[in-house]
Amino acid sequence: MTYIAKPRVFHPSLEKNELGLTRRDYEGVMSTLCAGCGHDSVTAALIEAAWELAIPTHRAAKMSGIGCSSKTTAYFMSESHGFNSVHGRMPSVASGANAANRDLVYIGVSGDGDSLSIGLGQLCHAVRRNLNLLYIIENNGVYGLTKGQFSASADMGSKSKRGVPNEQPPIDPALLGLSIGATFVARGFSGDKNQLVPIIKAGIRHPGLALVDVISPCVTFNDHVGSTKSYAYTREHFREAVEAAFVAPKDFVRPADEITADIGSDDVHDVRMHDGSVIRFRQVEGDYDATDRDAVYGYLRERQNAGEVPTGLLYVDPESRDLHDVLGTVDRPLWNLPFEELCPGSEALDALMENYR
Amino acid sequence: MEPTNVENPDYYHKVVDCQWACPAHTNVPGYIRLIAQERYDDAYMLNWESNVFPGILGRTCDRPCEPACRRGRVEDKPVAICRLKRVAADLRGDITPRFPEIPTKKNGKRIACVGAGPASLTVARDLMPLGYEVTIFEKNDRPGGLMWTNIPQFRLPPEVLWEEIDYILDMGVDIRYNAPVESMKWLLEQGFDAVFVGSGAPRGKELRLPGRYDTDRIYIGIDWLESVAFGHTNSIEENVLVIGVGNTAMDCCRTSKRIGGTNVKVMARKSKPYFKASPWELEDAEEELVDIVENHSPTEFVVEDGVLRGMNFDIVDWHENDQGRLVATKLDEAFFPAEAVILAIGQETAFPWIEDDAGIEFNKWREAVVDRTTFMSTREGVFFGGDAAWGPENIIWAAEHGHQAAISLHAYCSGEDIRKRPPEHMNLVSAKMGLHEWSYSNDYEYAGRRKMRHVRLEERLRSIETEVEEGFDLEQTLTEVERCLNCDIQTHFTGSLCIECDACIDICPLNCLTITHNGEEADLRTRLLAPADNTEQEIYVSEALPQTARVMVKDEDLCIHCGLCAERCPTAAWDMRTFDLLKPYAGQDADHPYSGMGIEEMAPGGFVSVAP
Numbered sequence: 016m017t018y019i020a021k022p023r024v025f026h027p028s029l030e031k032n033e034l035g036l037t038r039r040d041y042e043g044v045m046s047t048l049c050a051g052c053g054h055d056s057v058t059a060a061l062i063e064a065a066w067e068l069a070i071p072t073h074r075a076a077k078m079s080g081i082g083c084s085s086k087t088t089a090y091f092m093s094e095s096h097g098f099n100s101v102h103g104r105m106p107s108v109a110s111g112a113n114a115a116n117r118d119l120v121y122i123g124v125s126g127d128g129d130s131l132s133i134g135l136g137q138l139c140h141a142v143r144r145n146l147n148l149l150y151i152i153e154n155n156g157v158y159g160l161t162k163g164q165f166s167a168s169a170d171m172g173s174k175s176k177r178g179v180p181n182e183q184p185p186i187d188p189a190l191l192g193l194s195i196g197a198t199f200v201a202r203g204f205s206g207d208k209n210q211l212v213p214i215i216k217a218g219i220r221h222p223g224l225a226l227v228d229v230i231s232p233c234v235t236f237n238d239h240v241g242s243t244k245s246y247a248y249t250r251e252h253f254r255e256a257v258e259a260a261f262v263a264p265k266d267f268v269r270p271a272d273e274i275t276a277d278i279g280s281d282d283v284h285d286v287r288m289h290d291g292s293v294i295r296f297r298q299v300e301g302d303y304d305a306t307d308r309d310a311v312y313g314y315l316r317e318r319q320n321a322g323e324v325p326t327g328l329l330y331v332d333p334e335s336r337d338l339h340d341v342l343g344t345v346d347r348p349l350w351n352l353p354f355e356e357l358c359p360g361s362e363a364l365d366a367l368m369e370n371y372r
Numbered sequence: 373m374e375p376t377n378v379e380n381p382d383y384y385h386k387v388v389d390c391q392w393a394c395p396a397h398t399n400v401p402g403y404i405r406l407i408a409q410e411r412y413d414d415a416y417m418l419n420w421e422s423n424v425f426p427g428i429l430g431r432t433c434d435r436p437c438e439p440a441c442r443r444g445r446v447e448d449k450p451v452a453i454c455r456l457k458r459v460a461a462d463l464r465g466d467i468t469p470r471f472p473e474i475p476t477k478k479n480g481k482r483i484a485c486v487g488a489g490p491a492s493l494t495v496a497r498d499l500m501p502l503g504y505e506v507t508i509f510e511k512n513d514r515p516g517g518l519m520w521t522n523i524p525q526f527r528l529p530p531e532v533l534w535e536e537i538d539y540i541l542d543m544g545v546d547i548r549y550n551a552p553v554e555s556m557k558w559l560l561e562q563g564f565d566a567v568f569v570g571s572g573a574p575r576g577k578e579l580r581l582p583g584r585y586d587t588d589r590i591y592i593g594i595d596w597l598e599s600v601a602f603g604h605t606n607s608i609e610e611n612v613l614v615i616g617v618g619n620t621a622m623d624c625c626r627t628s629k630r631i632g633g634t635n636v637k638v639m640a641r642k643s644k645p646y647f648k649a650s651p652w653e654l655e656d657a658e659e660e661l662v663d664i665v666e667n668h669s670p671t672e673f674v675v676e677d678g679v680l681r682g683m684n685f686d687i688v689d690w691h692e693n694d695q696g697r698l699v700a701t702k703l704d705e706a707f708f709p710a711e712a713v714i715l716a717i718g719q720e721t722a723f724p725w726i727e728d729d730a731g732i733e734f735n736k737w738r739e740a741v742v743d744r745t746t747f748m749s750t751r752e753g754v755f756f757g758g759d760a761a762w763g764p765e766n767i768i769w770a771a772e773h774g775h776q777a778a779i780s781l782h783a784y785c786s787g788e789d790i791r792k793r794p795p796e797h798m799n800l801v802s803a804k805m806g807l808h809e810w811s812y813s814n815d816y817e818y819a820g821r822r823k824m825r826h827v828r829l830e831e832r833l834r835s836i837e838t839e840v841e842e843g844f845d846l847e848q849t850l851t852e853v854e855r856c857l858n859c860d861i862q863t864h865f866t867g868s869l870c871i872e873c874d875a876c877i878d879i880c881p882l883n884c885l886t887i888t889h890n891g892e893e894a895d896l897r898t899r900l901l902a903p904a905d906n907t908e909q910e911i912y913v914s915e916a917l918p919q920t921a922r923v924m925v926k927d928e929d930l931c932i933h934c935g936l937c938a939e940r941c942p943t944a945a946w947d948m949r950t951f952d953l954l955k956p957y958a959g960q961d962a963d964h965p966y967s968g969m970g971i972e973e974m975a976p977g978g979f980v981s982v983a984p
Contacts, residue, residue, distance in 0.1 A: 017879075017939045018808045022816035024446055026883045026902040026930060051873040051942025059878035206872055234873065234942040246871045250919050 020045055032069040041066045043090040048083060051238075053205030053231030053246075054153050058090045060208045061122065061151075064215035065092060068263070075120040076112055080105040080134060083160050084126030084153035084231075103134025106141035109148050110338075116348045117339050120219060121148040127168040128158050131186045135167070138188075142197045145223040147337040149215065152188050152226070153205075155233040156244035163236030174241030187319070189329060192226040193312045198335035199225035200311070201259075201328045204249050205232065210258070214328050217261035217294050223335040230324065252324045256314065257303045259328035262293040286333050294331060305330055373893050373913045375923075378864065381798040384951040386910060387928050388859045390453055393440035395772040397955055398422040400437055400453055401860040405812060407460055408853040413467050415460035420467075422955065424494050424540075424771045425519075427532045430458025431841065432523055434619075434650060434766040442857055445906075446882075446930055449821035451855045452844075459849050461532070472501035474543045479503030481785040484564040486553050489517020490767045491570035491758025493540045494774025495781065500543040502782060502959040507564070508545060511552035512602075515541065517572050518759075519767060521598035522620065524627050525837050556730040556754075565785050566753045568777055569740070570770070573759035575722040579615060579715050583673030587680040590673065593624045593716030600627055600836070607632045609711030613683055614638045615670055618648035621716035625662045628714070630836045637663040637708065639670065639683075642690055642698070656840065660829065665708075669700060673713065682709035719764050739763065746790045747777040755780055778958035794956035803861050803948040804938070810948055812861050814935045817854035858933045862951045865924055867914040869945035872922070876937035876946055877901065882930040885937060890916070890923045900927055 021042070029037045041062040046055050065075070072094040079085035081102035088097050096119065100108040109123050130138045130152050141148065156169040165173075168188070169181040192200045199221045203211035211229065218225030230249050232238050238245045243252075262285070282298035286306060296305055304310055311330045318325040349357065376383060386392050390400040399418055406415035419426035433454050441450030481504050485492035488510035496506040514520055515537050519528070541547055553559050559567060576592035584590060589609065593616070599605040612633040614625045617640040628636045638657065640647060643666045647654060658664060668685040675681065684707050688700035721739055726732055731751035733741040740749050742756045749756055757773030759765060780790045803811040825842045832838045844852060877885045883902035890896070890913065897904040897911060904911050904927035914924040938946040 017936065019815050019934065019936070019939075021879060021936060022881045022932060022934055023818075024816060024881055024932060028902050028905070029883075049942065050940045051871065051875045053873065055878055055940070056874045059874065206874060208874065232873070234871075238871070238942075246873060247919055250872075 038066045043093045046090045049235045051234040056205040060211045078109040078123040080129040082126040082129045087124045106137040123150045127154045127166040131167040149218045153231040157237040159233045170243040173243040188228040198223040198332035200330040202228045202326045204230045213260045223337040254323040256327040258297040260295045375915045376912045389440040390437035393436045395769045396422040404856040412463040416464040427461035475503040481565045485568045487571035488515035490770040491774045494771045496545045497540045498778035498958040508547045509551045513549045556726040569756045570758045571760045573719045573721045573764045577718040583675045586675040589680040590713045610634045611710045612636045613710040614714045616717035622653040624714045641669045746780045782958040797954040799952040800949045812858045822848040822852045860951045864949040869943040875940040879936045879940045884931045886925045
């Protein structure tokens with residue numbers, strides 16, 4: 016952690032987005048995480064993505080549970096709404112918030128402890144419901160806040176700081192998500208923002224739950240030789256399955272959205288989401304198809320068995336329908352419905368009951 | 373790009389913009405920190421070592437450091453470096469016990485200096501501690517040169533001047549007053565081992581226009597100021613025109629306002645952007661209700677029956693011609709009434725006392741031919757410095773010339789090669805004191821530049837002896853010192869330790885850092901997080917990083933040295949290190965620059981207060 020505040024002085028070339036805001040306007044308070052924590056880079060990637068998407072800061076809600084990861088929400092978008100909830104219960108609180116106000120952008124930040132241990136059931140059902148939420152798991156394989164015990168995502172054989180190997184099998188959030196119907200599954204690495212920022216942008220705009228597993232090394236307890244979640248190990252075993260870029264709807268392509276390959280070349284293809292936005296994929300692996308759930312599942316198993324860390328926007332369902340869509344709720348956020356409409360009174364109830372007689 | 377070689381003292385020296393810009397390379401952030409710690413004696417000595425006249429310069433310096441100050445690029449106003457120098461001088465105690473010891477047993481070498489101005493005095497200060505016998509020949513009955521004759525007392529109180537000059541003369545300098553050197557050949561016959569000419573640029577330039585010699589009310593600026601300094605002149609007519617718009621013109625018009633001039637106008641041929649005077653001197657003159665008239669080119673002195681009536685001017689407009697030269701177009705004519713005119717249009721060296729056959733070569737403008745490195749003329753053993761060498765500069769340049777000439781004089785008298793200059797070295801010591809503690813104040817001070825308070829106008833114009841600037845008070849000082857960005861606390865990078873976690877890049881408030889693939893400088897400068905457009909500032913490039921073979925690049929331009937990169941670095945690949953330039957002086961071992969100065973170690977002990 017750091018005692019002095021980041022000075023409010025700016026580079027004169029600092030760009031502004033459509034809202035006239037700079038990246039600095041998307042910052043939060045000073046991080047109190049360990050120096051070099053991967054989570055701070057995820058914060059920086061979130062700031063970059065939100066700035067590029069020009070999200071009005073007062074129209075976003077940051078949701079989190081408990082853990083190092085869950086502190087992250089304090090470190091970006093100070094002006095946004097936020098709820099730091101009970102351990103592992105972020106999905107429930109996010110569900111409630113989202114049910115009441117569907118108009119906000121929901122950004123959930125959790126960790127491997129918060130989501131894969133105590134909150135695993137919560138995570139699974141939020142995925143199933145396809146809550147419209149960016150769900151980031153800052154995954155470092157250890158419980159950092161309680162001094163480095165293995166978490167549920169620690170790989171078999173990965174060694175603790177004291178040299179003891181983990182002997183329990185890991186829960187892989189990407190495979191888990193694919194198996195329970197997630198409509199957006201991605202894996203990134205805190206040390207590679209070029210890949211992570213477009214994934215976060217696509218995830219924020221995804222109509223449904225965007226599950227983003229981010230390998231985010233714990234510099235204090237899990238960045239040693241023998242760890243499979245260290246900076247060095249991740250870089251060595253990193254494998255990009257596919258490169259993705261988010262293209263905003265209405266043909267509005269900003270320079271930040273461009274990717275290097277030409278559109279129309281063989282290895283680039285667009286997946287059009289039903290809100291009109293486009294995810295532009297550039298092939299890295301020959302015939303990788305990010306819309307084929309089973310193939311993606313197979314690919315992940317294969318690469319992970321080969322000891323690699325497959326990354327990228329791994330899977331997306333272009334037909335994704337979020338919770339409100341499935342439930343057929345009104346377009347207007349519930350909080351904004353007049354009392355008479357939300358609660359039409361005993362006569363309306365009686366009329367409804369008549370239907371069941 | 374090749375990895376940056378930070379072992380070369382020049383790299384980090386350049387990052388300290390003020391110190392790099394200062395001709396004498398005064399350790400500006402170092403002394404500002406000492407002031408912040410209320411160690412005024414140490415701050416004074418750190419100045420005295422390099423610039424010799426801290427009290428004088430704290431009032432009169434031309435301040436090349438301030439336009440260079442990084443703070444001026446981060447916000448609009450630089451740190452008030454010069455004013456802080458004066459604070460150190462004003463608040464110092466008795467520092468004489470710290471002066472270098474003067475050997476009673478001399479080394480047998482005798483040096484003659486011509487003129488007792490800042491250049492000669494610096495030569496004496498550097499050589500006396502080495503056992504030299506230094507003799508200064510001064511034409512006036514007082515030392516100081518132009519510091520005494522040309523800087524009015526309301527800018528530089530005489531007691532400040534005499535005190536700092538006495539520090540040097542009290543080393544046992546043999547100073548001969550009223551002793552103008554009238555013949556170089558004579559001087560060379562007096563048995564000195566070497567001669568230093570520090571006789572300044574004492575001749576004011578003439579303006580040969582019709583009427584120039586028909587009246588005795590047209591004065592040469594520097595001569596007139598000298599006459600005021602010695603008390604020979606103590607009044608001037610009411611309507612005064614000052615021709616020229618350099619710093620001498622400012623001193624002339626402001627002096628006029630104090631001794632009888634009520635309607636004083638400075639007449640400038642060009643427009644404001646081309647004025648030679650320092651902006652702050654212009655401001656001070658305007659504050660004293662001096663009119664500064666632009667674009668008036670003098671054509672004639674109007675003299676009737678031997679009485680000066682005024683001057684005629686062409687009103688002109690300036691524009692650039694095809695060759696990029698400024699040319700004037702006459703728009704109109706104008707007459708300005710005046711009973712006195714002061715010419716302040718420049719000055720030049722004058723060596724009527726150096727014979728043509730004295731072995732000293734002159735160029736076509738009758739300036740001595742002097743080697744830029746060794747300061748030696750074409751005659752062996754005769755050195756030049758200060759304004760005498762290459763024409764008018766300022767005090768701080770004269771001091772630096774003195775240092776360099778002293779190095780040459782010492783080498784010359786020791787039979788060594790004067791072309792072999794002693795190298796500069798540096799100390800680089802970590803400023804880390806604890807987990808989140810650094811040996812400097814790294815919190816950003818948002819306050820703007822403190823404004824110097826001036827004595828009220830009516831009061832100051834009443835007497836030429838009233839110093840205009842009151843100096844900073846404690847509150848102003850404490851704020852201004854915090855505005856310094858501590859550019860000498862360098863961001864030092866050790867690539868082999870970097871794990872490329874991006875923490876430094878994410879935290880840097882001014883986007884100075886980027887990890888990217890190496891390339892040519894021009895290309896690299898465009899690929900950084902914020903483009904490095906200021907090519908006057910270096911970019912640092914690391915060796916290839918261990919995990920990805922990319923490089924860490926830092927654009928030095930706007931780094932505010934807050935230390936957040938080092939604080940957020942998990943492996944101490946980034947460290948904040950106090951850079952201390954070890955600048956060699958005559959006869960000094962560059963590794964021990966403070967020998968004799970009595971300054972406690974600068975770093976990291978700078979924060980440790982010494983128990984009484």
